Amino acid sequence: MACLLEAPLRISVLSEVTATSRHYVDRLFHPDPQKVLQGVIDMKNAVIGNNKQKANLIVLGAVPRLLYLLQQGLSSSELKTEVLGSELRTEVLGSELRTEGVVVLGSELRTECVVLLGSELRTEGAVVLRTECVVVLGSLAMGTENNIKSLVDCHIIPALLQGLVCPDLIFIEACLRCLRTVFISPVTPVQLLYTDPTVIPHLMSLLSRSPRTQDYITQIFSHCCKTPEHQTVLFNHGAIQNIAPMLISLSYKVRMQALKCFSVLAYENTQVSMTLVNVLVDGDLLSQVFVRMLQRDLPIEMQLTAAKCLTYMCRAGAIRTDDRCIVLKTLPCLVRMCSKERLLEERVEGAETLAYLMEPDVELQRIASVTDHLVAMLADYFKYPSSVSAITDIKRLDHDLKHAHELRQAAFKLYASLGSNDEDIRKKITETENMMDRIVSGLSESSIKVRLAAVRCLHSLSRSVQQLRTSFHDHAVWKPLMKLLQNAPDEVLVMASSTLCNLLLEFSPSKEPILESGVVELLCSLTQSDSPALRVNGIWALMNMAFQADQKVKGEIVRALGTEQLFRLLSDPDTNVLMKTLGLLRNLLSTRPHIDQIMSSHGKQIMQAVTLILEGEHSIEVKEQTLCILANIADGNTAKELIMTNDDILQKIKYYMGHSNAKLQLAATFCISNLIWNEEGSEADAMTGCQERQDKLRELGFVDILHKLTQALDPNLCERAKTAMQHYLA
C-alpha cells in the first residue's frame, strides 16, 4: 500500500521542482530590468549547494540566457561608453576650440567621464546584474562535470574572457572565479585559454589587481599549462616576473597558488628553470624562498610543492645536484613525504618526485638510500588495501583501493631510480621483505602503470651481476617477463626487452630457460619494430644470446632472423641498431667451425655488407666493429679465402692499417695477423695455404706496413705487429 501511495507523490514532487526551476528561468525574460535582476539574485540563492537545481536550470536553458544578459550588459555599456565618449569628445573638442587646444585637459576629462560612467552604470544596476549573472554561472560550474560540459558548450569561456576587459574589479573577480572553476575541471579543453592571443597578456596585467585575481589567475595557469608550448607562451608573457612577488604575499592561498604555478612552469623546462634561479624576491634568491617553504612546520602541500620546484630546477640543470639545498633540504623533504604519516596522495607524489630528482645522480641515490630507512619505508606502499581496513571501514577500503595502484607504481619507480647505479643499494632493495615477489606480481598486474613501473624496477635491478645470478634466478622472473613481452604497449616492451637483454647475458642462469621458451622468434620480431629503442633491444638481446652460444642456438638465430632482415639492420639509420647488429655478427662468427659454417652459407652477403659499411660514412666505433668482424672471418679455416680472394677488401684493410686512429689500425692489423697465422701442428695443406697467403700479402706490401707498425707508439698495436711479423718468419 505504502509503495503505491509513494510513487505518484514522488512524481508530483519532481514536477513541482521543475516548475519552480522553470519559474526562475522565466523571470530572466521579464521586460523590467529590475525584475530580471531580482530573478537572477533569487536564482543564485536557489542553486547554492543544490546540484539537482543546477542540473534543472541548465536543462531549462538558463545558461544561454544568463550569457545573453551578461553580454548584453557588456555591449550596452560599451555602446554607452562610445556614445558618451563621442559626446564628450565633441564637447571637449568644443572647449578645446574655445581654449585653443588643451589636449591634456581633454584626456583628463575623458578618464574622468569613464569613471563617472562606471559609477553611473553601477547605480543603473547593469554591472550589478552582470556580476550576479556571473556568480550564478560560477555556482552552476561548481556542480558536476556534466554542468561544466554544458557551460563550455554554451561558449561560456569566450564570454567570460571578454568580460575581463570591464574596469569593475568585483565583476572581474567574479569572472575569474567562474573561469577558474571551469578551467580546473578535467573536461575543459585547456586550449581554449590560448585561442585568443590577447588573453594571456591581459590576465598577466590583471595579476596586480587584488589577491583574489592573483589566486584565480595562477590557478588557471597551473591547470592550463600542460605542454612545453604552454610553458613557453606563459614564460614569454612574463609569467615569472609577474608571479614571483606573490611568493611572499600575505595570503597563504596566493603564496601556494604561485608556488604551484612555478612547479608547472619549471617542469622539464630548461629555459624557465634557468630564469628562475636568477630571480630575486625581496632581495632573496628564488631558490632560497623555495627552501624556506620546505620548513617542516609549514603545511605539507607547501613543502611538497616547493620540493617539486627545486627538483625540476635541479633536473633542468639550474641547480647542481650537490647543492646543499638539494642534498640537505629537498631530498630529505621528499623522503619525509614518503613516510607513513603522510596522506596516500602525498606519498605517491613524494615518491615520484624523489625518483625523478635522483634518477641521473648516483650520489643522491646513495644519500636517499640511507635517509630515514627509505628502502624499508617503501615496502609499506605495497600494503594497501590493508586487511584491517577491509573489514572495519568500507570508506577507507574504497580510499585505499583507489590509491593502491598509484602507491605501488610510485614505489616501483622509486626503487628503480634508487637501484639504477649502486650495487649495494640494489642488494638492499632485493633484501627488502618479499621484494622480488612483489615485482613478479607487479609484472602481471592489470594496471599498465604498475606493470611499467615494475618492469622498470626489474630492469634497474637487472644491471647487477650478483642479482642476475641469485634473486632473479630464484624467483624465475623471466617467466612473467616473457609473458609481459607478448603484446604489451611499446613503453612496456622497451623496458621489458631491455631487461631481457640483461637476463640473456652469458653468466645469467636464466639464459637457458629463456632460450628454451622460444624467445628467438619474439626478439626477431622486435627487430622489425618501428621504434628504434625496440629494434636496439631486440638485436641487443640476440647479440647477448649469441655470445659463446653453441652452434644450434646460432643457427636458430640466423634462421629466425633471416639474412634479409640482418642486412636490413646493417643499414639501419639508428647507429645503436647498427652497432648491436655488428656485435651480433661478431658473436655469431666466433670459434673456427662456426665461422666456416656461417661463411660458407652467407659469406657472399656478409662480405658485401662489410664492404658497404667500410665504404660508408660511419663512426670510428662502427668501422672498428666491422674490422673486428673481418678479423673473425680471417680466423676461420675456409672463411679466410673469402678475404684473400677479395682484393678490394684487402686494400681496405691496408688502408685502415695506415689510418690515423689507433683503434682502427689495431683492428685491421688483427685481421692481417689472423691471415698470416700459421698454427703449429696444423695440416700440410693448411701450411701450404698459409705460405700462399703470406706470399700474396707480401706482394701487396703488407709486410712493409707491419714493419712500420712495429715502431708504432701505441704499445698494443706495436705488440700485435711484432707477433704478426714473427709468424711471417716462422
Added chain:
Amino acid sequence: DITPLSISLSPCINPKMAELGAGSLLLGDPAFNYQEAELNERLKRLYPAVNEDETPLPRSWSPKDKYSYIGLSQNNLRVHYKGHGKNHKDAASVRATHPIPAACGIYYFEVKIVSKGLDFLSSLLPLSPIPGWDKHSYGYHGDDGHSFCSSGTGQPYGPTFTTGDVIGCCVNLINNTCFYTKNGISLGVAFTDLPPNLYPTVGLQTPGEIVDANFGQQPFVFDIEDYMSEWRAKIHGMIARFPIGERLGEWQAVLQNMVSTYLVHHGYCATATAFARATETLIQEDQTSIKNRQRIQKLVLAGRVGEAIEATQQLYPGLLEHNPNLLFMLKCRQFVEMVNGTDSEVRCFSVRSPKSQDSYPGSPSLSPRHGATNPNLHSAGADSPTCSNGVTPPNKNKSHNKYPGVSSASSSSSSSPSSVNYSESNSTDSTKSQPHSGTSNQEETSDSEMEIEAEHYTNGVAENPSARIMNGTYKHQEILQAQDISLGNGVAGTDDSCASRQLCGGNQAATERMIQFGRELQGLNEQLCREYGKNVTHKKMLQDAFSLLAYSDPWNCPVGQQLDPMQRENICSALNSAILESQNLPKQPPLMLALGQATECVQLMARVRSGSCSFARVDNFLH
C-alpha cells in the same frame, strides 16, 4: 658494550654525579669565552624550557666519567684514544657531564670523526662485561653501521662512518625515540622506548682515533631546529584540536567568568561593565567598590602611597590595622616615594617651590617657613586629590555599620586624616586600639600570608626565580605601566621630579618631613617588634629604604632599584588583594590562578620527564 668508534647514549647507573669540569676551562682565553657565549645562546634558543639550575645541559665530556684509555683535550670536547686497541678489552668510552634533561623535548649533539685511527682490529669480539654504565646503552657503530641496543648483537641500521664524517644523535623525549644523522642527513629511527636520563657517550677502540663533540658550541650540520619546528607544530596542533565536545557552553561560561573577574580584580571598571553587558553576565562586586580599589591602586602606582594609605583607611577602615605587615610595607614604600619626590607629603613642597622661588628669589629662609606650616600645608595637600573624599559617602555608610568604632574615629579625623594617622602611629598603639585586638591567632595567620606576598608570590615556584611567571602577578607590568603613565600625565610634576632626580624633589622642607617620617617608621617597626617579635623581612626593608639616604645620588646606588616605579607593582597588588580578601572576594583573579597552574603543570611535566613540555610553553599562547 663498547666497540670501535660508537656514538651512543648511556643511562645513569653510576650514582656519582659528574660536575662540570671547570678546572680544565681556560677562562682567560677570549676565543673560548666567545665560544662559551655562543654556546649559551644556542642552548637557550634550542632548549628554552630547560631550567639549568635544576637540570644542567651537557656541555662537554666528563673528565670523571671516562676510562683511562680516553684522553680529553680542547675544553673537554676532543676525545682521543690512547690504549693499545689490541682487543675488545681495550675499548673505552666517555660520557658527557650531565644527562639529557627531559625538558629539552628534543635533544641533539654531533660528533665529528677527526681521525678514524689505524684500524687493525677489524672484527668485533663478543660482548664483554665492561663494568659501569655500558649496559642498557644505545649505540651506532662506525665499522659496520649497526645499531646496538642493550646487548652485544647489533642490528643493521645505517651506513658506516669514518674520518671526516659528522655523526649526530637526536633524542626525542616526547616519543622516547632516537635517530642518528650522518653529514646532516637523518638516518631514521634507531631506537624506541628509550629510558630517561641518558648521557651522550662516545666509545673508541683504535689507537689514533680522535673525535670532536659539538654540544652546541658550533652550528650543527643537521637542521635540528627545523625538526623541532615540526614537533612544536604537532604539539600546538594537539592542543588546538583538543576535543571540547559537548562541554562547549560550559567552557564559554568559565572563560567569560575568568575575563570578567580579571577585569574586576584590577579595577577596570568600565571595561568590566561593558564586558558584563556584552556577555550578559553578572559582576559580583559592586561598581563603587571596584572604583575605590581602582583609585587606591592608581595612587600606589603613581607613587602617592601616603594618599593611598589614607584612602584605604577611609574606605576600608580596619583593614590596615588587621594587616600591620601590609601597613608597614606601605609605609616603607611611602618613605621610598618620599625620597623619589613623588609622595604627596613631599610633593606639595616641590609643587610650590617654583612659585615661591619666583616671589622670593634666592631666599634660604623660605624652607623653614614651609617647614613651620607643614601640618596645614599637608592637610591641604591631602585634600587636593580630586576624588579622595568625593566618593566616600556611600562606602562610609557601609563601614559605619561594620566597624562603628573605627569609622567614628576616621570621620572625626576626616578634616586632616593623614596627620591624625601619623600621630596615631607615633603614639604606637594604633593596633591595640582596634576592636579585635584579642585575636592574636588570626593576626598570626594574616601575618604569615603577608610573608608570602612579601616574597613576591613565589609559593610553588620558588625554585625558579628566573621565571617571569609568578602566581598572581603575571604580566602585571605592561598593564599597570600603561595606567601609570596615564595617571602620571594627569598629575603634573611627577615626571618632572623624576627627571630632576633630586632627593625629595630638592626641597629642604620636604627632606625634613621625610626624615621625620623615617623616624616614625622606625618607631612603627620597633612597635611591631615588641608586639609580634622580630621580623627579618621588615628589618631588611627598613634598612634598604634608609640606605637610600646614604648616597648622594640615590638613583644610581646599589639600592637604587627601589626607586624604580616598577617596584610599586608588588605592593600595589598586595594591597589590592588584601582589600578584596577583606570583602570576601578572591585575592587573586582566577585567570591568574589558571595561568600559574598551567605554568606549574608544564614545569611539573619536565620533572616527570614528559618531553612535550618543551613545546607546550604557556608563553607561546600569550600574545
